[in-house]
């Protein structure tokens with residue numbers, strides 16, 4: 001059964017457990033069912049990823065794919081004050097949003113320090129960086 | 137029993153498992169880096185061939201009152217539907233071609249020529265089946281909720297009818313698949329979220345209307361006086377596609393040698409362990425290039441399960457590297473001619489219609505002591521946390 005009854009954007013991203021970070025099971029579900037990590041509905045083209053500048057440099061995002069509008073919503077509502085809900089225990093130096101047509105879903109190996117799976121966009125269309133807004 | 141205890145590779149140390157994983161990673165990286173315009177040309181050519189065949193079939197059916205045209209039209213349309221479902225739709229919806237950045241050939245926009253809505257397929261197949269491959273109680277593709285396919289599944293008097301249900305499932309495959317993600321058992325038990333059910337039923341309704349409208353109303357009426365014959369030919373094309381796709385899909389995980397696993401936990405499975413489970417749970421079949429294309433390259437089921445989102449036209453090349461790796465590490469690589477693989481799946485269906493005490497376990501079977509309850513897991517019931525007491529139990533199919 002599809003565990004995605006909601007039709008809009010909730011208090012929390014679909015793939016998130018809030019302060020506890022990302023819900024690994026839902027991250028995998030988003031990756032394979034190709035649904036949005038924010039609103040849980042089928043993805044569109046292009047696919048967007050939200051993350052830190054560092055994730056962009058490594059081309060390895062932790063937060064699952066989203067709609068473009070959902071990525072913007074995440075950057076506006078959760079990124080500035082609740083980075084944990086997007087899978088970042090502390091506020092990153094900068095936030096980015098990229099859009100891509102496709103991505104690879106990469107599970108981690110036993111020797112990885114961080115065992116969370118990552119996403120590597122493989123056909124980037126657009127890249128937007130914003131300095132992190134630190135809330136105190 | 138932990139995945140490391142599965143007897144097929146207990147000889148591998150954890151380091152060797154990780155080493156095998158790294159070798160498979162290298163294959164993946166090589167293919168990702170070498171995807172190019174030849175691959176793009178391949179899928180575009182497939183789509184062109186498929187569309188021409190469908191058009192030729194539909195045009196031929198204008199003469200469907202004449203027997204040879206009836207059969208020629210039905211055959212062309214049947215082949216077109218098989219190509220669309222197997223080599224194009226299934227693979228596009230896995231995201232195998234998303235890297236091309238083609239607005240039309242994309243996992244989020246493709247809808248295929250069959251009754252199941254794409255979104256529900258991406259849930260039941262891409263996620264549930266590919267993530268929980270052959271895990272009893274999780275992978276709903278094990279017998280499609282109708283057939284008992286593993287000795288660990290509790291026998292019920294209802295199972296005596298398996299030969300009949302199997303024939304029905306094969307001929308009505310597209311409708312069985314259409315209702316697959318709906319999970320009728322959970323509706324019967326009143327456990328289904330009404331909001332989700334409403335959404336799914338609406339999607340299925342729209343899709344069924346479109347499929348029935350196309351094959352049994354619009355195109356038949358277009359052929360005027362031949363309408364009834366055309367509708368019959370379309371039904372024949374759909375039946376052909378149903379039987380073929382049923383057979384290919386049953387060859388993927390039910391021949392002897394494809395292992396079943398019984399739960400616990402997979403979230404913390406490493407990539408290498410995940411690769412191993414995919415290899416041990418899948419079975420290939422051998423055949424000509426044309427047979428492989430007509431099967432959506434699912435004759436390379438092992439390669440497809442290792443790399444579900446790499447382009448299908450590369451699976452042959454990948455298999456030429458995966459098979460030697462299996463030999464090197466002593467991991468079974470289950471394959472054989474199509475008729476033998478399907479024969480084994482069919483034998484399991486027949487055999488498991490009877491209680492375990494009447495039949496002998498096959499070579500791979502372990503004890504019959506573990507029983508898995510009927511019914512499906514909800515997404516919210518899927519495992520999340522690793523427990524120290526182990527991960528997988530391996531049981532082979534009968």
Ligand SMILES: [Zn+2]
Nearest residue numbers: 036039067070
């Ligand atoms: Zn969304």
